[in-house]
Amino acid sequence: MSLKTIIDEVCDAVSIDRFDAIYGSDDPNALTMLDHAQQAGDEIARRADWQALLRTEMLVASGDPLPEDFQRLAPGGGIRAADGTFIRPVTNSGQWAIISQVGSVQPYYFISNGTVRVAPVTSGDGALIDYLSKDWIKNGAEFKAEYSVDDDTAVFPERLLVKNVIWRWRRQKGLAFDDQLAEFEADLVQEINSDRGA
Template identity: 55%
Template sequence: MTLLTVINEVSDVVSLDRFESVYGTNDPNAQTMVALAEEAGAEIARRADWRRMLKAHVVSASPEILPADYQRLAPGGAVRAGDGRFFRLVTNGAQWAVIVGIASAEPYCRLSGREMFFSPAAAAAGATIDYVSKNWVLGDPYEERDVFRADDDTTLFPERLLVKGLIWRWKRQKGLPFEDNLAEFEADLLQEINADRGTS
């Protein structure tokens, strides 16, 4: 499904005429639909670690600047040394100061802003950072990004979730009852998250 087909499917449900085009049009309903689709898509992308949004970045040195599409570390052992050991993530600045001040064979890392620091620094080379990308839109030709830019853009998560998320948002925005649609969206979201993880 594309952005246009998603919005037209929602239009059928909420009794709007179908659109020939939605992105970049002056039609207020189309503009509202695109804005709500952006909102719904961003929420859906944030609420799960979708497999198609999981990325790996190979480290060259310490500190390592994270990729531009970095959103958050993947769950579990997100940073692996070249020899297969996992880095222990340190979140406290005071603890990090102690760790870098004492020579240790145990690999540690610390995320600070858009940089990842490693101790011992030599362990950084060849390490892999597993992360969740902020990009949830797939454009043409295979350009991943975090916003819609064309009618034929698709999503990196199941598009039916975008349909469900758009329906309840449209109804809420128009002051219509939306609670059943929201509950349906939440149930489908959970089902799709489990399916994406292979647990359904």
């Protein structure tokens, strides 16, 4: 399914006429649908560790910037040294100030201002970062975080987008949306489990 086919399904479900185009349209309802679809996809991408969003990138050295499409670290590790040893996280700048000054055999990392710092510094050379990308939209071989054409597709099951956009539309129009939201939540759990192989 594409952005256009998703919105077509939503239009059918909420009983409004389909649009000739979504992206670039000046129709207020099309713009609202586009906004709902973007919000829905952003939410769905954040709420699960979708296999299609898992990425690995090599850090050249301590102090390297995070990847441009970085959303969050992958669960259960995140950053490992070139030899496969996991590098332990530090989440507090005060702790990092001490750890980065004291010699240690155990490597640590600290993410600050969009960069990854590693101590001891040499442990960052060739380290791998496992993360989840924020780029949940695909068009051909290109991944991106925002819709830009009507034939863009999502990397997760698009029926989730349809259900999410429907409840958002109903909520915006002041209609009851609890049933639609409950259906979306139930389907989301099912799809997350399926994506994990459960």
